[in-house]
Amino acid sequence: MKEKAFLHNLITFCIFLLLLSPLTVQSQKKKKDRKEEATEIKKDTTDSKKGKKYDDLVKKGSVKKGLFNIIQVKTDVYFEIQDSLFKREFLVVNKLSQVPFQVNEAGLNKGMNYENKIISFYKDTIAKKVWVKSYVPKVSSPKEDAITQSVQNNFAESIIEVFDIETKNNDSSAVIIKVNKIFDGKQKSFNDVLSSIGFGGSVKSDLSYIESLKSFPKNIVVKSQLTTSISEGGPALSVTLGVTSNIILLDKAPMKPRFSDNRIGFFTEKHWYFADAQQAMLEKELITRWRLEPKKEDEERYLKGELVEPKKPIVYYIDPSTPKQWRKYIIDGVRDWQAAFEKAGFKNAVIAKEPTEKDLDFDIDDVRYSVITYAASPKSNAMGPSVVDPRSGEIIEADIIWWHNVMTSLQSWMRIQTGPIDPKARGNKFSDEHMGEAIRFVSSHEVGHTFGLKHNMGSSFAYDVESLRSKEFTAKMGGTAPSIMDYARYNYVAQPEDNVTVITPKIGEYDKYAIEWGYRWYSPNDNETTKLNAIIAKHQDDPIYFYGEQQENIIDPRSQSEDLGNDAVKASEYGLKNLKRVVDNILSWTYEKDQSYYETGKLYIGTIGQWQMYNRHVMNNIGGVYLNTTVHGDNKQSYIPVPAAMQKRATDYLAKNVITIPQWLFFNDILDKTNPLKDSPLGPYEYTPYTLSRELQYSIMYDLFSDDRLLRMTENELYQRNKTKDPVFTVNDLFKKMHQSVFAGTIANKSLSILERMTQKNYVDVLVVSTNKLFEKTDAKKALDIQQTLNMPHLCNYLDYAHMARNINQSSLKRVTEVTSDKKGELNKILQLLKTKKSTGDQSTQNHYRDLIQRIEKALNNTTF
Template identity: 30%
Template sequence: MKKNLLIIMLLLVYAPFARAQKTDDIASKTKNCKKFSGYFDFYWDEAEGKIYLDVDKLDKEFLYLNTLPAGVGSNVLGLDRGKIGNSRIVRFIKSGPKVLLIQPNYSFRAVSSNADERKSVEEAFAQSVIFGFKAMAQNGDHTLIDLTPFLLHDSQQIADQLSDSGQGNYQADESSSAVYLPNTKNFPQNSEFEAIITLSGKARGGEIRSVTPDPDKVTVRMHQSFIQLPDDNYKARKFDPRSGYFDTEYMDFATPISDPIVKRLLMRHRLQKKDPTAAMSEPVKPIVYYVDRGAPELVRNALIEGASWWNRAFEAAGYKNAFKVEVLPEDADPMDIRYNIIQWVHRSTRGWSYGESIADPRTGEIIKGQVSLGSLRDRQDFLIAEGLVQPYEDGKPVSDKMLKLALARLRQLAAHEVGHTLGLLHNFTASVNNRASVMDYPPPVISLKADGTIDLTDAYKTEIGGWDKRAILYGYQDFAPGIDEDKALKEIMNETLKQGFQYISDEDARPAGSAHPQAHLWDSGNNAADELNRLMVLRKQVIDNFSEKAIRQDAPMATIEEVLVPMYLIHRYQAEAASKMLGGLYYTYALKNDGQTVTRFVPPAEQWKAFNALMGTLSPDALALPEKLIEKIPPRPVGYPRTQETFKSHTGLTFDPMAAAESAAGATLSFMLQPARAARLVEYNSRDNTQPGLLPVLNKLIALTWQAPQQSGYKGELQRLVNNLTLKQLLTLAADGSAAESVRGIALLQIIDLKAWIQKASATATGATKANLLFGLSQIKLFEGNPDKFKPAAPLNMPDGSPIGMDDMACGM
């Protein structure tokens, strides 16, 4: 008994000392480290090159996000600087000496007050352990872990992406990786970590070799963020597919069997009126965006002005001063989750700009908007304006029209990308309704004055569009207590439809064979064919008068080509838009009984008008360049090599006007004879015999190319070029195993008929015409030898287009 009492007394005496020793565990482990206080406190061990994280929030959920702040530099691979990876809700849990970072499965829930019901769903679906750690020290509810292995792993799965794209086999090399301290920071609501990651392996692909100094060692930077989730006071809003918003969705197993089990919520910022009953009210807390201080003053002012357009949309929704744009304060850090950022990003080439959001996956609430604008975008618009205005005349002051156009585009671009971060998707039908939305992709609207000069005064819109105001009203209207929100939202949408606004987004506009005749990128006008015809008249005026006045004094004459490219191809997007009228289908995202027309064929007369407009782009007159211009474009001088922005060439070092024509004509023909479009022509004609049908379209195409009277000289050569491209496109369609069999059969019939015509015509033809006919027969013979494996040489590609200095992927423009 005395022995037991002695043990108890010793324990009581030494217990405080033991607790003190345990309390000092974390302190002693980190005594030589630099502490970063914030959301999760962490420590930097300079001697070991390690980050130690103080996990004081066990079992408490937060948002985990990974990004790619320094990328590979290849659009083909898609591993661009600024790429945002997955955002996931996670939490730390502890089991014995282990700490696990676990991701619960929010795709399946039971939104119920019944804890057992919630538990049954949680246990029915797998969760994911993102990473495991060993506890290094512990003090009460604080556990210290070594975060470094987590920071140095391939969080963006770049090795897998390089392998899948045939570039080689790689893996993260810890010996050549390290924490990147300049971007490892801490803030009250988020902790930020960055690392230099080297992927070692054996390069195999040409793309990775073209963008890395040592393709066997691909070094990038990967960033990882731990972000505090918002409180529970946000009210989620039901998603409507007609609203123009991004959405988040999940299955709710607590839903009554009479209701849909899949729940969809739209994504938006939190915004509340101080007085929800007032027609106009100040917000409880405004939405504020901050512009990068590193942007040049002229640019910065344009970005502030363009982004600020959104305040007009919020005013239309009954808010006063709800949306603000300011310059980022000097003491603020753009990595702080509390700041919505518009950053000015430098790249070696022009590229997409992005508007992306960090959002709560549970509710769709946007926590932070982040816009990245490429700094070379304004230069591309400046280049387009140089080609249109040709301002460099000896002895005369240089026009300011180029600068005005570039700044006007930047205003529109800022508004567009900020729109994405407010939750809005693209609206690619806005161009047909007086440019009703900044969420469309706009080309500069150019017109000819009576004297033949170019008018750029209305190139870009200078305000938010009507659709944008209606969309903000739907997403952000704050309803007074007692108002039936579902009913009120339905009334807003009905009024939007009544006002004639249309909405079609990416999935219906981007694919090559898409069908909607009004949904396209970089098009304008309310009728694609009419606008293409108008644009071709303007293009002819520009090309006929194109000269060295398009380049600066002392610029190499060869650089005329850089300015010529966007002028020669100024119709490229409008031609693709017009092609959608062929086999086109008007449709809407209609809901049952909402009054919208669900589907409607494009009238036959409109389809034939589009066909004729497209054929106009293939005529020798449209494809030819003036002789006086060709003579002014010499081979490239030293220091000015060909790039992705110049035309390809069949003629070696010299400028090749035939190759320029080949790239333009080949693109138009591929638009017209796209397999899905061809299949719709067959189907729609079978359902309505007034529809054009594929065979009549092919008959007319052949009549206007191969069977048309042959010209001589340069224009005759252009005509024969189009003949060859037409046949190649027909042969490609007939050999395409993925095309509908009815399409392949009709293409084959056309080829057989054309073969018979060529055989007859070649009997009396001479010279270049006969050579063209014989080459056509040789191509048909190759096809007949093995139709399933036949693949003719593809036409030369046009120089890079999008982003036309004009992509928003997901959200680029």
């Protein structure tokens, strides 16, 4: 009975469930519908709030449409970033746009580009953030290779900034972020101006603000006023910098790179290549160049050899603040490059112009415009850097900085180097036409840098010295060297009787050759490398097309700055003849009634600086090595010691013109009126002739007997005598010649003059410094500092330290080389001579000998190894 009752109840319950089921499902459905309805209502409310917030921002502020729409509400700045721009690559370019006195005086000026970086924006919908990441775009690998995953993990992006997503636009195709902090100095992520210019410290945000904003289809421009404080031994000073940040959208596909060849001088970007098939990573360098291509419809004509206009020419704008009388010459200096680009197949490839009313958006700080910026500054210089896409080497924009006082350097060069042969170059002030032609040359040189060309310091070696005295040759070749990228200034070799008139550097054959190699366009089907090698092979045996890398320490005497011709001794001897003419006329050339002798003293010290420059040109042949960039199959020798005969002539020149101090240069009628003058922050600084001649002579001697130079001579002796029977100029030969010259009066038992005693003291002290580190800490540094104070003026005097001439290690373990023995041997030889002659000559000479004996004995006794 119990079992039947249980069964009956179970059946009844099941029937009840069956009857209840539709109601339950229906009820659950209603509940779900109500929940979804609530969700929709909530979503609609959120969207409504979102839309309202976006509309409120737009309504309250102003909107600038462009790459990012910029919304500005009072002092708050928002970027509206389209979804399509996330994960794209941008280049941040930061420039100085305004500087105060303190910064100007430090050599920093408007237009200087101080910091660039690649960034990408990433949207995080979960965290409601926008992340900004940056990376170094110098590593590549094929997408399909297994190693690519490792490349991505080992060269990953870094997060440099994060923004909250404030809202979305009305169709949710873009997000809005507030960006004040990256432009008003609170964050350094996008713009670290103080560290970049060497100030350090931090920006005072309460004294800084965003000044203006612009947005264009492919870039935005934000200008800010950023303030910091500096203190150098006195009260803190506020310094406000005007800075401009450009954010540029880069092309998805970078320009096809062109790989460098060390036989031609282009600036480069290093790049690493990884691939599965490799046995080692491949490192290459991409040359920096503009994207110069024929229009699609002109490609066949171009490949047939016809001149065509490029799809996009290179355009330079002249800063409106440039004085009107110089604008024409600066523009002409740019246009002079047309002939070089025609060699590469393009006509009208380079344009220079002043901005007009048609250039409505022109802004000197906008990276869409390459500008020759004129800087009001006491600095005497000019330089031509570029903004480069580091992924490919493509030059995006160029910034030539032209300092107002560059004309002081030009005037100094022309007066000293060409005054004897050109009456127009003698006065305290030149005509606008004469100065204009000099400005034109500088314009061409600096613009050459913005095409990617480096200095070619070896170009001037191509011309025979005697050819520079030929009116016909100089007129035909058009300048002082085959490249305007050399520091081959004005023709100081030509003599008055030569009647040479073409004396200014011009764009030459090397420049045209380099532009053709760097800019000739090839179709995708061409083997570009083969064609480029063919261009080099065609010219490799002609010295006109030689490229000589700029050197920090001169090893190859062919590649020096400010020199002319293929024989430094002969060129310098001609230069000295003209220098004597300058000295004879300094007082008359600088005469101005009722004016001080300031101009006289300035021209005088410049003349002495030119003499010292000739000395160095000659000296660097001693122990010099010709460094040739060679490749397999060219049958060239990579290292060629300077011929022994040339080294002997160079030593004789120094003995005649440095060991014997030139009286006509240091002791003349000019000293009745003024000493040589050098400008300083405290005013003109006077150098007395005895002090100046002593310190400059010491500087040459110190460098002449530097360990590195003597080690190169030892290396050459070791190698040459084992390989060839050619004469060798040895360290002993150098010491013998110098010893005979320095101690000629002593050997002849004569009483020595003040200058002769000075020379002997300098010689002994140089050798003592090399064997006694205690002295080296003082005197050696002093000599080098003195040399820096008298350097002739330079242009764009920056060195590309990453790409200097080849580094050759000849300096390790100097204490166990022949150099130490040779120097100590010379000191002992001098000591023995002085001991035998110590009682000869007058009282001053004998005092001098005893002094030297004590110095040498002390140095030799105190030397430890």
